[in-house]
Each structure stands twice: as structure tokens, then as C-alpha cells.
Amino acid sequence: MLRRFAFNAGANIFTGAAGAAYLLAITGIASRTWHGAEFASWALALSVAAIAPIFAANLSGVVTRRIVESRHSKSGADDFAIVLAGRRMGQHLTYVALLLLICSGAWIQLRLSSGVMSTSSFLILLLMLLLTNNWLLLWQTRFGQYYADERNWLPALTLAAARLGGALGMIFGLAIASQSLAAAAFGLCAGTWTGLACAQLLLPMPNQVGLAKTSPTAPDINKQYRTNAQLLSGFAIGSVSMLVIQYSIPPLMALIAPKLFNAFYLASVLNMVAIGVLAAAMSAMLAPLTRWHSRGETSLLRRFTLISPILCAMSCLAVLSVCWYATGPIIQTISVRAASLDDIRTFLALLGFQTIIRNAAAGYGMYIASAGTSRQMATPLVIEIALAFIVALPLGWNYGERGLIYGLILSSLLGSLYSSQVVASLKRTRQITIRTAFPSLLGAQIAVSGLWWLIVRFSL
Numbered sequence: 216m217l218r219r220f221a222f223n224a225g226a227n228i229f230t231g232a233a234g235a236a237y238l239l240a241i242t243g244i245a246s247r248t249w250h251g252a253e254f255a256s257w258a259l260a261l262s263v264a265a266i267a268p269i270f271a272a273n274l275s276g277v278v279t280r281r282i283v284e285s286r287h288s289k290s291g292a293d294d295f296a297i298v299l300a301g302r303r304m305g306q307h308l309t310y311v312a313l314l315l316l317i318c319s320g321a322w323i324q325l326r327l328s329s330g331v332m333s334t335s336s337f338l339i340l341l342l343m344l345l346l347t348n349n350w351l352l353l354w355q356t357r358f359g360q361y362y363a364d365e366r367n368w369l370p371a372l373t374l375a376a377a378r379l380g381g382a383l384g385m386i387f388g389l390a391i392a393s394q395s396l397a398a399a400a401f402g403l404c405a406g407t408w409t410g411l412a413c414a415q416l417l418l419p420m421p422n423q424v425g426l427a428k429t430s431p432t433a434p435d436i437n438k439q440y441r442t443n444a445q446l447l448s449g450f451a452i453g454s455v456s457m458l459v460i461q462y463s464i465p466p467l468m469a470l471i472a473p474k475l476f477n478a479f480y481l482a483s484v485l486n487m488v489a490i491g492v493l494a495a496a497m498s499a500m501l502a503p504l505t506r507w508h509s510r511g512e513t514s515l516l517r518r519f520t521l522i523s524p525i526l527c528a529m530s531c532l533a534v535l536s537v538c539w540y541a542t543g544p545i546i547q548t549i550s551v552r553a554a555s556l557d558d559i560r561t562f563l564a565l566l567g568f569q570t571i572i573r574n575a576a577a578g579y580g581m582y583i584a585s586a587g588t589s590r591q592m593a594t595p596l597v598i599e600i601a602l603a604f605i606v607a608l609p610l611g612w613n614y615g616e617r618g619l620i621y622g623l624i625l626s627s628l629l630g631s632l633y634s635s636q637v638v639a640s641l642k643r644t645r646q647i648t649i650r651t652a653f654p655s656l657l658g659a660q661i662a663v664s665g666l667w668w669l670i671v672r673f674s675l
Contacts, residue, residue, distance in 0.1 A: 226367035230374050235488035237378035241385055241403065242484045248394055250477075255469070256332045256340070257396055258480045262465040263320045264344035268351040269462060270312040271305055276584060277447045278359025281439075283505045286363075293439065296431035300440035301356035304447070309352040313345055323466050327473070332396070343400035347381065347407050360421035365503075369421075373414040380410020445589060452593035452600075456630075459600050460573070460623060461490065467608075472616045475558060479616065482562035485542065486570055489534035493527060493574050504585035516582070517647055520638065523578020524659035531574050532663050535567045536670055564671045565620045568664055569627050573599075575660045576631035579638050579652070591637050599630025632657060 245257050278301045282294055320341045324334050332340070358370040384406015385399050392398035431439075465483050469476045507516050542563065543556055576595075583592050603626045611619025635652035 222368075226371040229368075230371040231491045231494065233371070233375040233378055234491045237382055238484055238487065238491075240382045242481065244382075244385060244389070245399070246481065248389060248399075249396075253394075253396065255473075255476055256337060257399070258477065259323065259327075259466060259469055260320065260337060260341045260344050260400075262462070262480065263316055263323070263341055264348050266316055266462045267312045267345055267348040271308040271352040271355045274301060274305055274308070274352075274355035274443075274447060275359035275362060277301070277443050278356050279362040280505050280585065281443065281446065282360065282363035293431050293435055296435045296439040297443065298356060298360060299431065299436050300443050301359060303436070303440060304443055305353050305355050309349050312352060313349065316345060317341065319466075323469065326470060336397075340396055340400050343397070343404050347400075347404040350377070350408070350411055357421055364421065369418055372418060373411065376410040376414035377407050378410070380413070381407035384409065448589045448593070452596040456596040456600055459603050460569075460627065461487070464619070464623070467611070467619070468616060471611050471619060475562075475616060478555065478558035479562045482559045482566060485538040485559075485563055486535070486566040488538055489531050489567075489570050490574065493530050493534070493577060504581060508586040520578060520582045520647055521651060521655050523582075524575045524656045525663070527577045528571050528575040528659045528663035531567075531571045532667055532670075535563075535570065535667065539563060539567075539670060539674070562616075562620075565617070565624075567667050567671070569620065569624045571663050571667055572624060572660050573627035573631055575663065576634045576656055579631075579634040579656065583634065583637055583641070587637065587641055591641065595630050595634040595637055598633050599626045602626035602629060628660070631660070 241261075245254060245261075249257060278297060281297050285294055285297065317338065321334060321338055324332075324337045354373070358373075361367065361369045381403045384402035384404070386402070387406070388398040388400075388402020389395070391402075465476070465480050468479045472479070504516065504519075507513075539560070542560060580592075580595075603623060607619055607622025607626055610622040632653065635656050636649055638652045639647055639649040641647075
């Protein structure tokens with residue numbers, strides 16, 4: 216079991232590393248090619264387009280959990296109907312994402328007072344970048360099947376192929392039409408889909424063992440669609456949380472502090488590297504945790520859950536430290552003209568505290584996702600989202616960019632601490648109490664945040 220988990224966790228860490236390399240590569244190319252308003256237009260369009268995968272980011276988790284439960288419990292669900300319902304849901308979420316994000320992008324562009332692009336040109340750029348990302352929504356059900364089979368390397372290789380193709384396509388587009396935003400976006404889109412097509416031809420399809428030999432009826436698919444949607448409602452709060460707490464902040468910063476937007480965006484990219492690597496690694500635990508819950512293996516559950524805060528927090532610290540020390544050499548190597556190193560590091564230091572505090576509870580969140588109800592999954596995140604609107608947004612609007620980040624740190628702290636109460640309240644197992652869950656989480660947050668402060672303090 217440990218070897219299989221390590222194998223799959225390695226695949227997910229590779230996914231996170233490949234995603235980080237992709238993000239750093241296209242950001243480095245953009246910052247070297249453009250500066251000022253041109254870079255701001257690209258960064259804004261890319262920030263809005265990056266929100267698209269969040270609409271179905273947890274659909275793979277729903278499919279994974281439901282298939283594993285159907286195999287290891289007496290739920291009686293039809294695997295094939297679950298898969299077909301998941302595919303239909305992915306298509307519907309894709310349409311919603313395209314509509315909402317195009318409208319949101321148009322509204323933000325109209326609110327900006329300066330720029331080198333007209334609204335129509337910006338929307339064409341945004342649409343091209345959205346088409347680059349929408350496959351991530353459509354492939355979530357397939358990834359969920361792979362994760363249920365604990366064959367995590369197949370999604371990892373698919374993602375790596377698409378991202379490698381995208382980066383090469385962007386370079387090729389700029390080589391043909393130097394400094395053209397439209398050519399870069401077209402190359403990114405074409406390269407991504409080319410890499411995806413190659414992966415689909417070379418890699419095997421999801422395991423068909425356990426799926427029905429005959430197609431389920433329309434009522435069966437509709438039933439599983441409703442069940443998937445009910446479970447996704449709990450997972451979806453996690454997507455909304457990521458949208459509010461992470462992905463919507465760069466566009467918001469463009470409105471609050473437009474002169475510092477480029478620096479904040481670059482720092483946010485580095486911060487997202489730490490988030491992406493940890494999220495990828497932790498997602499490997501969903502299938503085994505669901506299996507342990509279904510089989511009643513409580514000792515393994517308790518052991519993993521209580522050590523997860525310090526493991527998650529230290530993982531964040533390790534990646535953030537690499538980003539912190541690598542920022543200077545990277546900026547000098549690629550000759551970034553969009554922002555100063557001091558401004559980038561200031562934002563990265565502040566965002567690092569939020570990332571450590573928030574992601575220390577990632578193990579608790581995965582524990583809840585493997586067995587909790589939609590309400591139990593949603594409650595800690597609803598608290599965080601509500602505080603972001605009530606506290607962080609007013610602070611940012613009235614006191615600037617630092618007020619916004621301080622408010623987000625507070626929101627993350629209170630929301631994550633409440634997750635320890637939810638962990639202790641799960642009905643399936645009473646092995647974890649609030650007296651053990653709360654100190655384990657808070658102690659990890661304080662200790663690792665202190666280490667991050669020392670790193671920042673003595674290297675400025």
C-alpha cells in the first residue's frame with residue numbers, strides 16, 4: 216500500500232512540478248517579451264482564463280470517490296452511469312465557464328482606464344486563452360477514472376504533454392510574429408491541443424474493468440447526474456474558495472493597485488507554484504482515504520490525518536523557499552522588464568504566509584472530502600469565503616493591496632482552524648477529537664509561519 220501511494224504521489228508531484236514549470240515558462244517568456252501595459256493586458260487575460268479549470272477542478276474527485284465507494288461498499292451504483300453522468304456534467308460546466316469568464320473579462324477591461332488593447336481585441340485574446348484551458352474541464356471525468364484505479368501517472372503524462380506543447384507553441388507563435396499578443400495566444404492554444412492529441416494517441420484509455428457491459432438507460436444516467444451534482448456541491452465550494460482566495464485576486468489587484476499589478480502578478484505566479492505542487496500531491500490521497508473509510512481502517516486514517524498539517528505546511532515552506540531564493544537569479548536571467556525585484560519579493564513574502572496557513576489544513580480537507588457530506592466539506596470554506604468578502608475585500612478597497620492580503624490571511628486562518636472541528640465531528644469514525652485535531656493544525660501553522668518569517672527577514 217505504501218509503495219503504491221508513493222508511486223501515485225510521485226506522479227501527482229510530477230504534475231505539480233510540470234504545471235509550475237509551465238507557468239514559470241510562459242510567464243518568463245511574456246515578461247521578457249512585453250512590459251508595461253502590454254504585459255498587463257496579457258497577464259490580466261491569462262489570470263481570467265486561469266479561472267476556467269476551477270469550474271470543474273473537483274469533478275475528478277467526485278468521480279473518484281463515487282467509483283471507489285461503488286467498488287468497496289454496497290452502494291449499488293453503476294460505474295458506467297457515474298462516468299457518463301460525469302462527462303455530461305463536464306460539458307455543461309465548460310459552457311458555463313466560457314460564458315461567465317468572457318462577460319467578467321469584458322467588465323474588468325472596461326473598468327480599466329488605460330491599456331494598449333481595445334475591448335474587442337482583449338476579448339479575442341481572452342477567448343483564445345480560454346480555449347487553451349477548457350480541455351481541463353472536459354477531461355476531469357477521465358482523470359477521475361484514472362485516480363479511482365490509482366493510475367495517477369496517466370493524467371500526469373497527459374497534463375505534461377499538453378503543457379509542453381503549449382509552451383513550445385507560444386515560442387513558435389512569437390517567432391513568427393514578434394511581440395504579437397494574438398500570435399502568442401494562438402500558438403499557446405494550438406500547441407496545447409497538439410500535445411493533448413499526441414498524449415491521447417500514445418497513452419492507454421481508463422481501465423474498463425468494473426464498468427457495465429451494456430449502456431445504462433437515460434434515467435440511470437440522470438439519477439447518477441443528480442447524485443454527482445449533490446456531491447459536487449460540497450467539492451464546488453472548494454472551487455469557489457480557490458476562485459475567491461487565489462485566482463480572482465490578480466484581476467482585483469488590477470483594479471485596486473494598477474501600478475503594482477505586474478509585480479503582484481509575478482509574485483502570485485511564484486506563490487501558485489507552492490499551492491499547485493501541494494494540491495497535486497494531496498490529491499493522491501483521495502482514493503486510499505475513501506477506501507480506508509469504506510473498509511473501516513481507522514488507525515491508518517487517524518495516523519495520516521494528525522500528521523498531515525505539519526507535512527503540508529513544511530511542503531509549502533520548502534517550495535516557497537526555493538521560489539524565494541530563485542527569484543533574483545530568474546529575474547536577472549530572463550531580464551524581466553515588467554516589475555522590480557523588491558516589489559515582487561514583498562508580495563511573495565506576504566502571500567507566503569497565507570499559503571502556509573491555508574494549506575496546512577489540506578490533509579484535513581482531503582480527509583473530509585473522502586467521507587464527509589457536502590455540508591461538512593463546505594462549512595470551513597464558506598467561513599473563509601464569507602470572511603474574505605466581509606473583511607479582506609473592504610480592507611483592500613480602503614487600505615490598498617496590503618490590507619487585502621492581511622484580510623485574506625485572517626480569513627484563511629479562521630476557516631482552516633474550523634476544519635479541525637469538522638474532522639472531529641465525522642460520524643463514520645470517532646477516532647479523532649478536537650483536542651488532538653486543533654493543536655496539531657494550529658501548532659503547524661505557527662511553527663512553519665515562523666520559519667517563513669525568519670527566511671524572509673534574514674534574506675531581505
